[in-house]
Amino acid sequence: xxxxxxxxxxxxxxxxxxxxxxxxxxxxxxxxxxxxxxxxxxxxxxxxxxxxxxxxxxxxxxxxxxxxxxxxxxxxxxxxxxxxxxxxxxxxxxxxxxxxxxxxxxxxxxxxxxxxxxxxxxxxxxxxxxxxxxxxxxxxxxxxxxxxxxxxxxxxxxxxxxxxxxxxxxxxxxxxxxxxxxxxxxxxxxxxxxxxxxxxxxxxxxxxxxxxxxxxxxxxxxxxxxxxxxxxxxxxxxxxxxxxxxxxxxxxxxxxxxxxxxxxxxxxxxxxxxxxx
Numbered sequence: 371x372x373x374x375x376x377x378x379x380x381x382x383x384x385x386x387x388x389x390x391x392x393x394x395x396x397x398x399x400x401x402x403x404x405x406x407x408x409x410x411x412x413x414x415x416x417x418x419x420x421x422x423x424x425x426x427x428x429x430x431x432x433x434x435x436x437x438x439x440x441x442x443x444x445x446x447x448x449x450x451x452x453x454x455x456x457x458x459x460x461x462x463x464x465x466x467x468x469x470x471x472x473x474x475x476x477x478x479x480x481x482x483x484x485x486x487x488x489x490x491x492x493x494x495x496x497x498x499x500x501x502x503x504x505x506x507x508x509x510x511x512x513x514x515x516x517x518x519x520x521x522x523x524x525x526x527x528x529x530x531x532x533x534x535x536x537x538x539x540x541x542x543x544x545x546x547x548x549x550x551x552x553x554x555x556x557x558x559x560x561x562x563x564x565x566x567x568x569x570x571x572x573x574x575x576x577x578x579x580x581x582x583x584x585x586x587x588x589x590x591x592x593x594x595x596x597x598x599x600x601x602x603x604x605x606x607x608x609x610x611x612x613x614x615x616x617x618x619x620x621x622x623x624x625x626x627x628x629x630x631x632x633x634x635x636x637x638x639x640x641x642x643x644x645x646x647x
Contacts, residue, residue: 371451373500374399374477374581375406375493377484377550379543380527381515382507383563385464388479390574390593391503392465396474396583400457401464402428405478408453409446410492423482425526435460446496451476475581481505482527485546502554503577504547506620507563509540510607533607541613548619562620567599 376384376399388399407421408429418433420426436453444452454476461467477500483489484502493500513536516528528536551558559580566573571590578585609624617624 371473371476373447373450373493373497374475375484375500375502376477376479376481377502377504377547377558378481378506379512379540380481381512381519382481383505383566384479384481386597387503387505387566388465390570390596391577392468393589393593394578394583394586395470396472397581398454398458398468398470398473398476400432400454400478401462402480403432403453403457403462403478404429404480404483405432405450405453406480406489406493407483408432408440409449409496410489412440412449413446413492413496421480421483421486423486423527424480427524427526428480431462432457435462446492450497454478474583475501482543485543485550487546490550500557501581502550502558503580504551504558504560505563505566506544506547506560508622509537509544509609509613509617509624512540513537513607534609537607537609537613541609541616544616544620548616564599567597570594570597 374397376388378384385401388401391397391399404421404424404426407424408418410416411418418426418429420429432453436456439452439456440449441452455473457465458476459467459469478484484493510533513533516536517533519525520527520529528539531539547558547560551560559577561573561577571594574590574593575585606625614624
């Protein structure tokens with residue numbers, strides 16, 4: 371087995387990406403178990419607390435059901451395997467229990483945390499053959515989606531920030547990803563949320579090739595059926611010149627807002643296309 375970590379920004383399709391990656395019999399990615407952050411604190415004998423960029427919801431849940439399995443005499447990699455397998459077999463409120471006897475890749479989805487330079491250094495030291503999958507979404511959509519999410523009881527990040535401030539936070543995390551892509555070269559695979567929704571089989575197939583895995587056409591078709599473009603309306607948001615340049619790196623033109631009519635039309639179009647295929 372090798373470790374695999376999801377990076378980027380929240381509200382960028384990371385949960386759906388994990389859901390369809392986990393369709394593969396050789397992959398299990400936990401849903402925000404905070405396992406790397408847990409192991410970092412455990413290794414440094416620090417009290418468990420929320421990561422500065424994140425809430426402690428996932429961490430507290432993982433520790434409640436698996437914390438007793440952490441052992442000082444085990445390496446971080448051994449502890450990661452033990453905790454992740456337990457989460458996989460027992461299930462969580464976000465991921466149903468599953469048994470996968472032929473696992474080749476295990477890891478976690480913590481898009482903010484896995485770009486934290488101190489945690490990246492920890493990962494590279496203790497999991498030297500780790501790979502990273504990065505998914506990016508239009509920053510205006512991320513900001514608007516986080517607004518909606520934070521109106522729910524589960525809302526737990528970027529609380530109290532304006533849309534403009536959220537777009538700048540998006541840029542902060544995506545810039546860290548770009549730095550990882552430059553330093554780690556062939557170990558980071560990037561895809562856009564919009565492309566994953568519109569060309570699911572092609573984009574997912576590229577991820578599997580990146581991981582050196584077999585590609586089952588039925589699995590790819592199943593993933594495509596489960597994937598619908600969640601295009602949404604969002605206004606033009608003021609942002610810095612630096613953020614404009616960064617967004618262009620990913621193919622986003624922030625000068626063009628998406629109105630409700632265009633958003634609805636594109637959503638219906640891609641839903642119809644997926645139905646035909």
